[in-house]
Amino acid sequence: MSSPFDQVLIESDVEQLEQSDLSLLETLDHVLNRGLVIAGEITIAVADIDLVFVGLNVLLSSVETANEVLRKRE
């Protein structure tokens, strides 16, 4: 039996963003900005150049900024 949690469903009428970009953006928004925090025990490094555009924009939590960056990539 398939699980209802096999994948995140994305519903959007926001133009300019591909479904895969939205999915990753939303995942980043959740895992980087939220969740239990043990004080002083989070250390991350933005090392993968492929992710910089989304990583930075999720830290800003702004779809608008993501749009701008994605347009610059085109």
Add this chain to the structure above:
Amino acid sequence: MKLYVYCLAEDIDALTAPVSGISGAKVSLLKLEGLSLLVSEFDGDSTPVTRDNVLAHDAVVRSMLDQTTPLPFRFGTLVTEQKLASYISSHRQGLETKLTQVRGCLEMSVKIIWDTDQVDAGSESQESGPGAAFLQQKRREILGGERRAARAKEVSVWLSDQVGMVVREEQTVLSPTQKLIVAAAHLVERECMRAYRERLAEARKNRPDLHFLVSGPWPPYSFSNIDLEFKTLFGVS
């Protein structure tokens, strides 16, 4: 060697299937004071924010959803087992409260984007002199800000009214000065998920002036941070 911590749950005695974590590491179940934590060994001082690592973190947390609703840790949590045990011990009551709060629920995310040009329409200056134009600009900034704040609030209240009956709890962030005006997280009981989606779909039909980005179901990332809620409740910044 530190532990990378993914999530915390109750009433879990074993993993139902092998799960790969950050950097492909084997994820194991660690029991501390009756709570179950998903962890993997990590050799390093920081966690690279890569596509694979981010997706792996979410996949491990998500792997618990068929059995229970876990409390996710934030990406990049690296800790010694001793420090983790100390954290669990000192936050036990808060964690149990949180687990009770999210039990049987999933998180849905709703982001609302508006057209800022539309919001600001009708505020063009009719004056031509430089002094008058300056004052008109200042007036636009003040009135525009007030108008946007009022509209953002209106949209937030509207959204809350639309789904309130099928939401156990919600968190909303307003950003009137940006295109992303409302970012809402809804804690929805599993059996209410269909009703929630139907209500949201109906609500979206009624507001063609707004753009929506709906995603989920998520583990309750937005309802897990006891420290941030403490700061919110008591005004600590």
